[in-house]
Structure formats: structure tokens, C-alpha cells
Amino acid sequence: MMLCKVLGTVTATAKHPAFAGLRLMVVQPVDERQNASGTSFIAIDHTSSAGPRDLVLVLREGNGVRQVLKDKTLPIRSMIVGVVDEVAV
Amino acid sequence: MYLGRVIGTVVCERKYQGLEGKRLLIVQPVDHRGEPSGPPEVAVDAVSARPKDLVYLVGSREAALALEPSFVPVDSAIVGLVDAVDT
Numbered sequence: 024m025m026l027c028k029v030l031g032t033v034t035a036t037a038k039h040p041a042f043a044g045l046r047l048m049v050v051q052p053v054d055e056r057q058n059a060s061g062t063s064f065i066a067i068d069h070t071s072s073a074g075p076r077d078l079v080l081v082l083r084e085g086n087g088v089r090q091v092l093k094d095k096t097l098p099i100r101s102m103i104v105g106v107v108d109e110v111a112v
Numbered sequence: 113m114y115l116g117r118v119i120g121t122v123v124c125e126r127k128y129q130g131l132e133g134k135r136l137l138i139v140q141p142v143d144h145r146g147e148p149s150g151p152p153e154v155a156v157d158a159v160s161a162r163p164k165d166l167v168y169l170v171g172s173r174e175a176a177l178a179l180e181p182s183f184v185p186v187d188s189a190i191v192g193l194v195d196a197v198d199t
Contacts, residue, residue: 031199
């Protein structure tokens with residue numbers, strides 16, 4: 024998993040049916056000091072509680088997503104799986 | 113998944129079984145500000161995207177899952193037309 028900062032939301036009306044009803048967030052990977060590292064990408068929000076500026080834990084692997092959502096056919100690769108309270112380094 | 117801007121089309125008469133009838137588009141991956149973030153790539157279109165559209169894509173094995181029937185040899189698929197990115 025990776026630490027990311029939520030930048031905002033993505034609205035898409037026309038989309039693959041697998042994404043129906045799922046929240047799409049744009050997230051920015053960050054390092055352990057919360058400095059940006061790499062390019063922003065899109066993740067679905069399974070916690071349903073992540074909002075802009077939140078530090079979150081993102082799973083970037085499709086098999087894990089399919090296990091969590093219990094559907095072996097989902098074309099989804101990245102998912103917010105936790106809202107981070109604290110990082111100690 | 114990631115954002116991209118459709119910049120062109122690819123016509124490919126002979127292609128692998130399962131890809132018949134699938135549209136191929138050239139997509140420039142972009143970040144949340146619309147700035148290019150890597151080299152353009154060819155993606156298969158699952159949502160009837162057109163040139164200049166802002167889209168989101170899924171890569172890797174999940175791209176194949178976006179198509180019917182599944183497990184065609186693609187590694188990038190357009191799975192949504194983006195209306196807005198609010199940051």
C-alpha cells in the first residue's frame with residue numbers, strides 16, 4: 024500500500040458499469056514526511072469517508088480490490104482502504 | 113487508474129482475436145492539473161471516447177477485465193469519460 028493525500032474528487036457520468044455508485048478520488052502519492060512523490064492518480068474510495076486533504080492508505084493492486092468488493096471481474100486497480108490518523112518515523 | 117487526454121486514433125485492420133471491433137485511441141496520461149505525466153500510449157476504448165476528451169483509464173490486467181469477453185491482450189483501457197476534476 025502507499026500513503027497518499029486526497030486532492031479532490033472526479034466526476035464521470037459515462038463510465039464502465041463496474042464503477043457505478045463508487046466514489047472516484049484523485050490522490051497524490053506522498054512520502055513518509057507527506058511530501059509529494061510521483062504523479063497523481065485515481066482511486067475509488069471504499070472507506071466512504073475520505074475527503075480532500077486527508078492522508079489515506081491506498082491499495083494499488085487489482086486482486087486485492089476484487090477480494091474486498093467480492094467480484095472477480097472488476098476492472099479496478101486502486102482503492103482507498105484507510106484514512107491515516109498518524110505516521111511516526 | 114489515471115487520467116488521460118485522448119489525442120488521436122489508431123486504425124489496425126489485423127489484430128488479435130477478441131479485439132475485433134474495439135476502438136484504439138492514443139491517450140496522453142495527465143495529472144490532476146491536466147499536465148502530461150509520461151509518454152502517450154495506445155488504449156482500447158470501453159466508453160466511446162473521442163479525441164480531446166478527458167478520460168480515466170485502467171492499466172495492466174484490469175484493462176483486459178474492462179472488455180467483453182475478458183482476457184484479451186490489452187494493458188490499457190479507457191473506462192470513464194471525466195466531467196470534472198474538483199481539487
